[in-house]
Amino acid sequence: MDFETMSNRKAARQESGASRFVSLRGIWRWLSASLLAISFALPVQAELLIRITEGVDAAIPLAVVPFSKSGDFPAGDDVGDIVRDDLTMSGEFKPLAASRMLSLPSRSEDVYYRDWKMLGQRYLLVGELTLEAGKVNARYELFDVNTEKRLLGETSSAPLKGMRGLAHHISDKVYEAITGIPGAFSTRLAFVTLETGGGKRIYKLQVSDVDGQRASVRLESNEPILSPAWSPDGKSLAYVSFETGRPAVYIHELSNGKRTMIASFSGLNSAPDWSPDGRSLLLTLSKDGNAEIYKMDIASRSLKRLTNHWSIDTEGNWDAKGRGFLFTSDRSGGPQVYLKTSETAEPKRLTFGSRYNARPRFGPEGKYFYYVHQRDGSFHIARMNIETGNETILTKTNLDESPSVSPNGRLLIYATKQNDKSVLTVISSDGGANYTLPAAIGDVREPAWSPMLN
């Protein structure tokens, strides 16, 4: 490129992106005046939408009969609908439409197995709700249609405003009764939304239910928020925020909004990942020259350097089974995934055969790790069996990022692009798209699936 084209290109860039260019400068000026617009716990609003993208052929046919209701229920959320949506989103069930049901029982004495067999159903869930003094009581039963046996008969209750939580709890019970695996419908998602417009960029760190509902904003900033990571007890998030004009790592207690800046060394402060005992964080810092991985003891703030190489070392992730940690390094020339089995061991390269493999995350069972994998110019999510080295590409989308696995190991959430917007997509952890969660406005990215809660 000669100088002429270079200056033309710059002019073109300024023309097309003028507002953003100006806004960036404005932000710096504004930061130097120490005027940070950071607010907490803004009013709740549904930020994410749900789009079921693909049914699974092998999904189990199941009928969720609309729950009968007694009491003055407000219009809106319906427990039976939420349970049906949860089970659909798991990708493992194919719920029967209520319009095709021949009867609408709500108790075992009203169930005629013949009806449900005729409709080809394997399982049947019935239930009833009562509302008393602001409290919802649910009584529900799950039946195996073939064996004509009751698998589950329970009662649960919650305050009326916690009705969605009650529904997710029922979904968990039903899922576990059928599959033998604990359900993860009562867990939470953390993610970052980005709205741009009018020369402004608004980043919001949010926490929602796994279906994107009941989202609440935990941090809002005009500067980037990155890499939310859940503490193992699910009570805190660690993340990177640029609110001071530089990246720093914070710990944020979700119950009270208390934040602690834990790393703000010169250079990078990024990629936090909690140790399984919750006492320390892996961090990427470049205070000693370039990006290296350190372990920080949270109570004492003491640091221990775990990598030492002139290449980029980042994106550390602990193995909950105690086999060390995974990380990304470009010491071979491009980013690849490495495992370090102890603080002193030589890193072992795990990914080959593609020039870009990065941001590894162990699944909860420790058998697989999930990572961003480039193939034929596209970026996908892949998983590798850590024992055999077998690699499977899980996604068909492009520009995929930030894989995070549900705590029961069954679902994987990641960020991808749709029509130039970043959206979240949930798939089965062995592949197969289930649903997407586009933001109501702007982009949504950096999903992090919580651990099992309480």
Next chain:
Amino acid sequence: MMLSMQHKAFALALSLSVLAGCSSTGDTMEDEGYGSDVSAVDQEGGSTVYGGDDGSGVSSTGLTDSERLEAREQAQKAEAAAMRKITTFYFDFDTAEINSESRDVLIAHAAFLASSPRTNVRLVGHADERGTKEYNLALGERRANAVQRFLVVNGASRDQLETVSYGEESPAVSGSTESAWAQNRRVEMIFQ
């Protein structure tokens, strides 16, 4: 603005004359890991190139040597100032190598910074959207550091140069096209 090869050579000559007086050139290459990213400009090549007398409207007849020198210096300063209007430097995918187009411009900036020690610059490294956010944060830092080292090698003081990486968070151009990506892999110099 049109910058001819001749003018380019002229600006290079200016930067070389500044470099000649800079004894620390090359002493700052302590970071072996990035040796391939940064190297001092070839101080031999191009030193015989002069151009600028023709076309500037200045006739040499009747001018004293000092007047001629002054005219030349004026022209050189104008060209260096023109070069310094470029404050964004581009990179190939997953590299922090300073390309040949950026070098002459950065040398002009380094010369200016050396002559203006109170000027401070923030070097902001960026990456395109492809790949992972955290790796891109480190890559943006590597790019900003590469520019910082290049400027220091060519005469600027490290104290004048602050670096920060925004990774893929602050694209210059939105969209998922080769052209957008190319314009987003960059380091921007922000004069404070």
